[in-house]
Amino acid sequence: MSIAGDGLPPLREVIGDHGLSARKSLGQNFLLDLNLTAKIARQAGDLTDCDVLEIGPGPGGLTRGLLAEGARHVVAIEKDERCLAALADVADHYPGRLTVLSGDALEIDPMEYLTAPVRVVANLPYNVGTELLVRWLTPDQWPPYWISLTLMFQKEVAQRITAECGSKAYGRLSILAQWRCQVRMAMQIPPEAFTPPPKVTSAVVHLERREKPLYDADAKVLERVVAKAFGQRRKMLRASLKGLVPDIENVLLSVGIKPTDRAENLTVEQFCALARAVATR
Numbered sequence: 001m002s003i004a005g006d007g008l009p010p011l012r013e014v015i016g017d018h019g020l021s022a023r024k025s026l027g028q029n030f031l032l033d034l035n036l037t038a039k040i041a042r043q044a045g046d047l048t049d050c051d052v053l054e055i056g057p058g059p060g061g062l063t064r065g066l067l068a069e070g071a072r073h074v075v076a077i078e079k080d081e082r083c084l085a086a087l088a089d090v091a092d093h094y095p096g097r098l099t100v101l102s103g104d105a106l107e108i109d110p111m112e113y114l115t116a117p118v119r120v121v122a123n124l125p126y127n128v129g130t131e132l133l134v135r136w137l138t139p140d141q142w143p144p145y146w147i148s149l150t151l152m153f154q155k156e157v158a159q160r161i162t163a164e165c166g167s168k169a170y171g172r173l174s175i176l177a178q179w180r181c182q183v184r185m186a187m188q189i190p191p192e193a194f195t196p197p198p199k200v201t202s203a204v205v206h207l208e209r210r211e212k213p214l215y216d217a218d219a220k221v222l223e224r225v226v227a228k229a230f231g232q233r234r235k236m237l238r239a240s241l242k243g244l245v246p247d248i249e250n251v252l253l254s255v256g257i258k259p260t261d262r263a264e265n266l267t268v269e270q271f272c273a274l275a276r277a278v279a280t281r
């Protein structure tokens with residue numbers, strides 16, 4: 001048996017020994033290079049005084065990167081039970097520093113296992129990545145329990161999160177993310193870095209929460225307005241927002257937005273003003 005830099009077997013061996021053939025249905029593309037996973041972990045900032053929530057640890061590549069970089073405690077939620085034995089070996093190697101929760105991240109509440117400050121770091125399964133991001137960004141109470149999100153997505157999704165007003169990628173995710181966080185494209189990762197390689201390039205985005213959102217708005221109302229506006233992004237707002245509230249043209253005019261504008265040209269500030277006006281109807 002060979003040993004990697006962190007004293008555990010290399011990930012290729014872990015995958016072979018535990019029969020972890022990748023399953024497409026679970027969005028499984030594994031990172032095997034521990035130098036790369038440590039680099040991703042460093043994008044999250046200093047982890048030594050933080051708990052880290054990781055979604056989808058798989059065979060443990062990023063988990064090992066996080067622990068090697070000094071994370072105080074990692075709480076990892078994994079749906080694939082085949083990975084649990086491999087993760088138990090990592091937990092034994094770092095006593096008291098890794099808690100693995102078996103199940104679906106959309107259903108498990110990890111709060112009781114986490115102690116503030118908490119950073120979320122994950123190579124997200126593509127099928128639940130956006131849903132999780134929107135949930136993290138739209139709790140009723142702000143600031144949330146986490147101080148940052150460092151997340152790997154398909155590059156196209158990462159571009160949507162960081163896109164500027166007026167650009168092609170600007171949309172629902174840009175507004176929800178930038179309203180409450182400072183966002184930064186941290187690094188890009190080519191398909192060859194994964195086993196098996198996905199079809200597209202991936203990218204890591206880092207979101208640092210703002211203590212106070214940029215502008216007042218109710219998160220659920222803003223989410224509804226933005227989703228409807230971008231549901232038909234090529235249409236004028238008076239058409240795309242039709243039915244949201246009665247007399248949408250006058251609501252738009254009351255906050256200084258032209259009903260003939262399109263969603264991609266509205267700033268975060270304008271969307272928040274619109275959400276406030278909609279909330280009063």
Ligand code: SAM
Nearest residue numbers: 026029030031056057058079080104105123125
């Ligand atoms: N973190 C590992 C890495 O970087 O090599 C694996 C990342 S892989 C892209 C996504 C992981 O998420 C897989 O291990 C998969 O089993 C897991 N997963 C998929 N859906 C999940 C869900 N709903 N809840 C928790 N884990 C999930």
